Amino acid sequence: MNPILNRAALLAGASALMFATAPAHAADKIKVGFMLPYSGTYAALGTAIENGFKLYVQQQGGKLGGREVEYFKVDDESNPAKASENANRLIKRDQVDVVVGTVHSGVAMALAKAAKDSDTTLIVANAGADAITGPMCGPGIFRTSFTNWQPAYAMGPVAFADGKKTAITVTWKYAAGDEAVKGFREGFEKAGGKVVKDLTVPFPNVEFQSVLTEIAAAKPDMVFSFFAGGGAVKFVQDYHAAGLNKSIPLYGSGFLTDGTLQAQGPSAQGLMTTLHYADGLNTPRDNAFRADYDKAYKLAPDVYAVQGYDAAQLMQAGLAAVKGDIGKKADFRNAMRSATIDSPRGPFTLSAAGNPVQDIYLRKVEGLENKVQRVAVQKLADPARGCKL
Numbered sequence: 001m002n003p004i005l006n007r008a009a010l011l012a013g014a015s016a017l018m019f020a021t022a023p024a025h026a027a028d029k030i031k032v033g034f035m036l037p038y039s040g041t042y043a044a045l046g047t048a049i050e051n052g053f054k055l056y057v058q059q060q061g062g063k064l065g066g067r068e069v070e071y072f073k074v075d076d077e078s079n080p081a082k083a084s085e086n087a088n089r090l091i092k093r094d095q096v097d098v099v100v101g102t103v104h105s106g107v108a109m110a111l112a113k114a115a116k117d118s119d120t121t122l123i124v125a126n127a128g129a130d131a132i133t134g135p136m137c138g139p140g141i142f143r144t145s146f147t148n149w150q151p152a153y154a155m156g157p158v159a160f161a162d163g164k165k166t167a168i169t170v171t172w173k174y175a176a177g178d179e180a181v182k183g184f185r186e187g188f189e190k191a192g193g194k195v196v197k198d199l200t201v202p203f204p205n206v207e208f209q210s211v212l213t214e215i216a217a218a219k220p221d222m223v224f225s226f227f228a229g230g231g232a233v234k235f236v237q238d239y240h241a242a243g244l245n246k247s248i249p250l251y252g253s254g255f256l257t258d259g260t261l262q263a264q265g266p267s268a269q270g271l272m273t274t275l276h277y278a279d280g281l282n283t284p285r286d287n288a289f290r291a292d293y294d295k296a297y298k299l300a301p302d303v304y305a306v307q308g309y310d311a312a313q314l315m316q317a318g319l320a321a322v323k324g325d326i327g328k329k330a331d332f333r334n335a336m337r338s339a340t341i342d343s344p345r346g347p348f349t350l351s352a353a354g355n356p357v358q359d360i361y362l363r364k365v366e367g368l369e370n371k372v373q374r375v376a377v378q379k380l381a382d383p384a385r386g387c388k389l
Contacts (some may be wrong), residue, residue, distance in 0.1 A: 029070040030319070030326060035101035035111060036125075038075040041229060044259075045304045046075075049125045051297050052308030053100060056316070059292070064312065065319025065326070073098055076107050083110030086222020091118050097326050098170055098197035099125060100311050103304075105129035105143040105148075105176055112136050121333060123311045126304060130179050133355040135386035142354040144310040144341070146276050147382040148176050148226075149183035151253045154274040154360035154377040155224060159251055164221040167195050170211050170235075171226040172203035180226035180253050188224075196220055206234040212242045223248055228255040233263040254278075254363060254370065258303060261368045271365045277303040277345045278361040278372035301344075310343045318342070323332035324341045353384035 034053075036046030050073075057069055072094040074086045083106070093112060098121045102108050108127030113136070114126045115122035121140045124132055128148040128181065159167065159174050167188055171177030177200065185195045197218060213222055223244075227235045230256065239250055245267075254275025261268055289309065293301040301309075314336050321335030322328040340349050341356075348358040360377045363370035 021284055029068045029099075029127060030064055030093065030315075030324075031070050031072065031096040032315075033072045033074070033094060033096035033099045033101075035074045035076050035086055035099055035107075036076045036079060037089055037103050038073070040078050042078050043102045045126065048302055048304035049100070049103075049308035049311075050310075051293070051299075052301065052310075053125070053312045055296055055305075056309050056312035057295055058296070060316065065322070065324035067319070074302060075259045076102050076104070076111075078104040078107060080104070080106035080110055083107040084114055087095045087111045087114035091115070091120050092111050096120065098315060100125050100308070102127055105125075105132075105134055108132060109136070111242035112138075112141055115140060119329075121237070121329070123314060125307045125311045128176060128179070130382070131386070133351070133353040133382060133387060137353045137384065137387035137389055139330075139389065142314060142336060142350065143356060144314055145307045145356070146358075147183075147355060148179035148253075149186075149382055150358075150380055151274045151276065151360055152180040152183035152224070152226065153187035154362075154380060155251055155253070156189070156193065157183050157191040158272075158274065158362055158376045160188055160191035160193045164249070165193055166220045167193060167222045167224055168197045168215055168218055168220045169195060169210075169224045169226075170199040170201075170215070171207070172231065173200035174203040177203075181224070184224045184226075195224075204231060206231050208235055208238045212238060212244065215244060216242070217246060220248060224251050225252040225256060227252070228313075229260070232256045233259045236264045236271065237261070237267045245270075250301045254303070257363075257365050257370055260368075261365060267319075268365045269367075273363050273365075273370065274360050274376050275303065275363060275370070276307050276356070276358050276360055278363045279369040280371045281344075281346070281361075283344075283346070286366060288345040306344050310341055310345075313341050313343070314339060348379075351381050352389060353382070353387040355384065357381040 008242045101125050103126045105127040116138045124143045126145045130147045169181045252273050254273040316337035317339035318332040323331050359375045362373045362376040
């Protein structure tokens with residue numbers, strides 16, 4: 001055999017062997033699956049989460065952990081009946097490395113189950129259902145948002161310190177409302193107050209006259225409410241129209257006035273709420289984020305954009321630790337769980353259950369802003385009841 005040809009063949013064989021045995025992941029893109037609402041009531045929230053996530057990736061030169069990112073999207077339609085099927089489209093069909101979702105807690109519960117069953121890493125970028133980082137917790141389940149318990153609990157000591165000794169709660173009769181009310185009751189009664197009555201209306205009913213009549217008759221020191229979206233608009237307007245705001249102050253979780261102020265108009269002015277983000281934080285980190293988001297999307301960011309942005313930051317922390325090798329799943333997840341995230345909301349860490357340990361702000365409605373007043377509770381950790389890790 002020609003020695004030159006023989007040497008070339010050996011070199012070609014060695015080269016082929018080198019490429020055949022090189023880890024395939026080195027050239028692959030990181031696959032991120034968005035399971036979010038892109039239609040219906042929560043469509044704007046889903047878009048904000050995706051926008052926030054992609055903004056952070058763009059700031060890293062289009063990469064996380066040094067690797068390019070490929071996106072897959074499913075519109076979950078905020079429909080729990082379709083949640084398992086939609087989750088499996090991302091997990092089984094598209095074989096994504098990480099799922100980011102969603103807004104509706106019922107959908108998120110099914111998504112968390114699908115992620116656990118397939119050992120897929122999930123970052124919950126909004127849904128507040130306590131169970132996701134409670135009984136459903138797992139090594140691959142993370143949150144960059146909140147539990148329903150957190151902002152509601154924080155309002156308890158704030159209201160008591162403001163001289164309120166008795167309270168009535170009012171919400172829709174559904175899981176998120178139940179969890180928020182329990183959180184407020186725990187915080188308020190631990191501080192020394194007393195919840196004298198829990199009032200509910202069927203979800204998504206917005207006829208509030210009967211509960212307003214009960215509130216007026218009972219004359220508590222305050223009302224704590226948990227509503228969002230159109231329900232929040234109608235409740236605040238009806239409460240104001242009934243004149244109750246003049247004698248019985250209304251307080252709530254931040255979703256009462258987030259994304260609703262334009263529609264609520266004068267009826268919302270002066271309302272006090274608690275949430276993990278606020279207008280007017282005026283920190284260098286938040287100011288830079290808000291400027292970059294506005295430049296990229298010609299929109300002002302909201303809490304949902306922050307939660308999406310921080311989902312990407314959390315992924316970056318995990319991928320940096322494994323030098324982009326997401327196949328090192330345990331190390332990737334451990335690094336995420338031990339990370340400190342430099343969020344626009346303020347720095348936060350994660351609990352053992354994977355939920356943010358974060359400051360909760362007291363906000364006051366001024367014009368079209370939920371202006372920060374102070375930190376209501378510092379570094380508040382959800383109790384993660386029922387979590388076994």
